[in-house]
Amino acid sequence: MEWNLKQQGFEGKKGIALLLIILALLALWVPVSIDKITGFVSFQESMIRQPFADWMGKIASYALPVLEVITVICLLTEKYRKIGLILSTALMTVFTGYIGIALLGAWEKLPCGCGSVITGMNWTQHFFFNLAFLAISGAGIYLWYNLQGSNAGSEATEGGSAKRHIKNFSLTTKI
């Protein structure tokens, strides 16, 4: 068995940083999406109690778990990892913005609709938790582009040598 990390572009400090970021995002989105799906009825009720129209709450109660599952699938797939990072950032921007606006007192009432990972947090703690994961997602996109750029550069300097490709292909960490 071998972890094909180098083939997937996780080389050097930046590569390891991106790897840790994706693992952190999976540690967030996997439990959150499982919680929403397994506790869908209570999640939908809490969405309907949010301070916007009921029909919007219903749509959001279906859209959010679907988007979270798509985010997880994209993060797992090398081809769609960039989309996963962008989706993660977009979802976190929406959640953080929503809580930020609420904390500024835009709405009189704000019932709790927290997932299992963040149960017990108040809205301020929830805001900073989301802000941290927004920064992590943003850093992931930055590193992804950075690594794509450096990989493209190294390929250009190395040329299309078949020998070198074979050498790179075998540089995997065996377990």
Place this chain on the structure above:
Amino acid sequence: MKKLKLNIFMVAAVAIAAVTMSFKMAEKPSATVGTKYWFQMNAAGTTPLQGPISNVDALCPDQLEQPDCARLYDESQTTGTGSSRTVIAGQINNYEDFRSKE
């Protein structure tokens, strides 16, 4: 022998999902066996009133900063029965969940 190549993220995601599901399964029996009670707080929002409430969502729908509308306690943190059930003095601040006044 053909090498088995593993996607570290797939392995991590499956492990996270398994841990999450095991936590959720472990939570369920305790939620059904150990009874929890919501207590409405007094006007100052500091002391739980006598007698648990059943309609916490109607009385205290919001969760903001302060636990001053209602608090959730485990049965073991309370004493008495029925409408005379009260929170043990030393357990007042060890609530499991809370609701805030508007």
